[in-house]
Amino acid sequence: MPDGAPAEPEAATLDPAQSEILATLEAELGEGVIEHTDALGNLVVRVRPEAWRRSAEVAKAMLGCDYLSFVAGIDWLPAPAPGGDDDAGVEPSAPVQPTEMTFGAAGSEGRFQVFAHVQSTARHHGVTLKTDVDEAKPLAESWVSVYPGADWHERECWEMFGIGFDGHPSLRHLFLPGDFEGHPLRKDFPLLAREVKPWPGLVDVEAMPEPDPEPEPGAVP
Amino acid sequence: MSTTNPPMPEIQLEPGALRHLAEAQVNVELDTGDMILNLGPQHPATHGTLRLVVRLDGERVISADPVIGYMHRGYEKLTEYRTYPQVTTLINRIDWLSSFANEVPFVDAAERLMDVEAPPRAQYIRTILTELSRIATFYLFLGEMALQVGALTPAFYSFRDREYVLNLIEAATGGRFHPNFNRIGGLKDDLPWGWISEARAAMAKILDGCDEFEDLVVGNEIFQARTRSIGIVGGELGAAYGMSGSNLRASGVDWDLRRDGRPYLVYPELDFKVWTHTDGDSYARYWVRLQETRESARMVLQALDQIPSGPIRAKVPLIIKVPAGEAWSETENPLGQMGYYVFSKGATGPFRVKIRSASFSNVSILPWLLRGAYVPDVITILASLYFILGDIDR
Numbered sequence: 001m002p003d004g005a006p007a008e009p010e011a012a013t014l015d016p017a018q019s020e021i022l023a024t025l026e027a028e029l030g031e032g033v034i035e036h037t038d039a040l041g042n043l044v045v046r047v048r049p050e051a052w053r054r055s056a057e058v059a060k061a062m063l064g065c066d067y068l069s070f071v072a073g074i075d076w077l078p079a080p081a082p083g084g085d086d087d088a089g090v091e092p093s094a095p096v097q098p099t100e101m102t103f104g105a106a107g108s109e110g111r112f113q114v115f116a117h118v119q120s121t122a123r124h125h126g127v128t129l130k131t132d133v134d135e136a137k138p139l140a141e142s143w144v145s146v147y148p149g150a151d152w153h154e155r156e157c158w159e160m161f162g163i164g165f166d167g168h169p170s171l172r173h174l175f176l177p178g179d180f181e182g183h184p185l186r187k188d189f190p191l192l193a194r195e196v197k198p199w200p201g202l203v204d205v206e207a208m209p210e211p212d213p214e215p216e217p218g219a220v221p
Numbered sequence: 222m223s224t225t226n227p228p229m230p231e232i233q234l235e236p237g238a239l240r241h242l243a244e245a246q247v248n249v250e251l252d253t254g255d256m257i258l259n260l261g262p263q264h265p266a267t268h269g270t271l272r273l274v275v276r277l278d279g280e281r282v283i284s285a286d287p288v289i290g291y292m293h294r295g296y297e298k299l300t301e302y303r304t305y306p307q308v309t310t311l312i313n314r315i316d317w318l319s320s321f322a323n324e325v326p327f328v329d330a331a332e333r334l335m336d337v338e339a340p341p342r343a344q345y346i347r348t349i350l351t352e353l354s355r356i357a358t359f360y361l362f363l364g365e366m367a368l369q370v371g372a373l374t375p376a377f378y379s380f381r382d383r384e385y386v387l388n389l390i391e392a393a394t395g396g397r398f399h400p401n402f403n404r405i406g407g408l409k410d411d412l413p414w415g416w417i418s419e420a421r422a423a424m425a426k427i428l429d430g431c432d433e434f435e436d437l438v439v440g441n442e443i444f445q446a447r448t449r450s451i452g453i454v455g456g457e458l459g460a461a462y463g464m465s466g467s468n469l470r471a472s473g474v475d476w477d478l479r480r481d482g483r484p485y486l487v488y489p490e491l492d493f494k495v496w497t498h499t500d501g502d503s504y505a506r507y508w509v510r511l512q513e514t515r516e517s518a519r520m521v522l523q524a525l526d527q528i529p530s531g532p533i534r535a536k537v538p539l540i541i542k543v544p545a546g547e548a549w550s551e552t553e554n555p556l557g558q559m560g561y562y563v564f565s566k567g568a569t570g571p572f573r574v575k576i577r578s579a580s581f582s583n584v585s586i587l588p589w590l591l592r593g594a595y596v597p598d599v600i601t602i603l604a605s606l607y608f609i610l611g612d613i614d615r
Binding site: 039040041042060066067068069070072074075079094096097102104105115117121122124128147149151152153160173174175176177184187191194 | 289290293295297298299301302303304333334456457458460461462463464465469474475476481482483545546547548549551558560562564566567568569570572573575577581582585586589614
């Protein structure tokens with residue numbers, strides 16, 4: 001698996017609270033837990049799509065995670081190069097993302113993932129749950145029946161990534177106008193401002209009246 | 222010009238007709254129909270462009286549907302096209318009343334990914350400025366909430382005293398609202414000369430002001446009548462909706478990330494009390510925020526006493542590249558839990574940033590909370606939940 005952060009050496013460094021969370025999830029979900037890792041002190045557990053809602057139920061009922069922080073999606077498709085394919089005239093300070101598809105903590109099977117963070121207000125722990133979403137049929141189980149607050153988060157995720165939620169009462173636009181087409185947070189959805197003008201930082205450079213006689217134009221005071 | 226009206230036409234009534242009319246009004250249930258009322262998107266009582274579509278039966282709300290997105294600026298998309306130092310400029314504008322506090326979790330996430338730690342003095346200054354943002358945010362609330370239920374005077378007091386805090390923030394950072402003062406690895410500048418004694422004096426004024434609000438608003442009979450048992454949220458339901466911060470603490474949930482979360486800034490060094498209230502109504506939310514304002518002023522005073530000398534920035538490369546990985550960083554912001562889930566692929570900019578803003582979840586409970594409320598109480602509830610539109614729409 002092309003995984004950026006190897007999970008094996010970190011798996012042993014879970015603190016007792018995290019090991020307990022993981023043990024409970026594994027006991028309840030069985031095969032549903034695919035992988036886990038510790039991402040800078042935050043336990044990330046990846047579960048199978050069939051176990052997505054069940055994992056929320058377990059988190060709420062058995063781990064005491066009464067608080068839903070968020071539900072969100074991610075598109076792992078490599079980001080488009082800034083300024084299109086021709087690399088002439090691209091400002092080198094524009095962020096350039098790697099061109100091959102890599103996945104974050106606990107890995108992923110394909111392009112789309114849904115991840116969520118739940119916490120316990122009494123026991124002060126939290127866990128990030130992830131699940132894979134099939135690109136051909138982007139559908140995940142809804143958490144609304146477990147956490148009512150998932151309603152808006154899932155609506156946002158649906159409009160931004162086009163990931164549907166099975167069991168959601170009414171998936172409709174939240175931020176965007178009702179007739180908006182496309183899913184803006186997908187990586188293949190272009191940011192039009194950047195298509196028109198590749199990197200706005202260039203404007204500042206061009207606006208300077210005349211270059212300083214200093215020999216080092218790249219020097220920062 | 223004639224000033225007399227034409228004579229009234231005479232109406233002939235059958236005998237007994239008036240009796241029937243009277244009966245019709247008393248005994249027959251009239252179908253009044255529901256009325257749909259649009260609150261906003263442009264209305265002073267909505268604190269920005271929140272639109273509420275409320276279905277009314279008489280004075281009672283049957284259902285309420287918040288329509289958000291009028292201020293959606295697509296920050297999650299924009300972060301993918303910017304470098305890490307540029308992102309802090311953007312996230313200043315999420316919750317514009319406490320911009321400094323917004324920067325902290327993002328910078329914290331980037332620092333943890335880079336394995337850089339800001340020096341102690343920078344941590345102290347960050348803590349002080351975060352708490353000052355909290356005071357500024359809550360002071361606006363303390364006046365504005367009273368304004369929404371009909372008391373004009375507290376609003377003037379709050380704006381007057383808030384100015385002391387904003388002046389301090391401006392003196393330290395150069396910006397009253399959008400400091401953009403955090404750098405990965407530290408801060409832009411050290412505190413100016415004489416700032417610490419100024420801050421001490423301002424905190425004394427804030428503590429006095431809090432006493433004034435306690436007398437003027439919290440102890441006010443009319444204020445209590447307008448807010449007590451209005452908009453009650455249970456702690457369990459609030460948490461399941463993702464409600465956080467003072468709103469959740471006013472519902473009896475004793476949970477504050479400054480004390481209970483992963484330790485950040487210098488909160489473990491400070492001695493402070495987490496205030497809760499068991500009622501969960503609008504009054505409780507006001508009361509908790511008032512106590513927290515006072516507590517914040519005390520925390521600033523403590524931090525001012527303890528602040529060490531030393532550098533304000535760790536050594537970081539000129540071009541910041543954040544190693545691949547992901548980090549979840551959350552802080553207790555004035556409005557509640559603010560978090561950033563940062564995905565990095567080793568570039569100069571983040572691959573994706575999930576922005577978890579407090580108001581978004583705080584407001585998502587409105588359809589449940591407003592059901593059955595009276596129209597004037599809708600305004601009270603909206604004011605007591607205290608949201609910033611930029612924090613909802615991002």
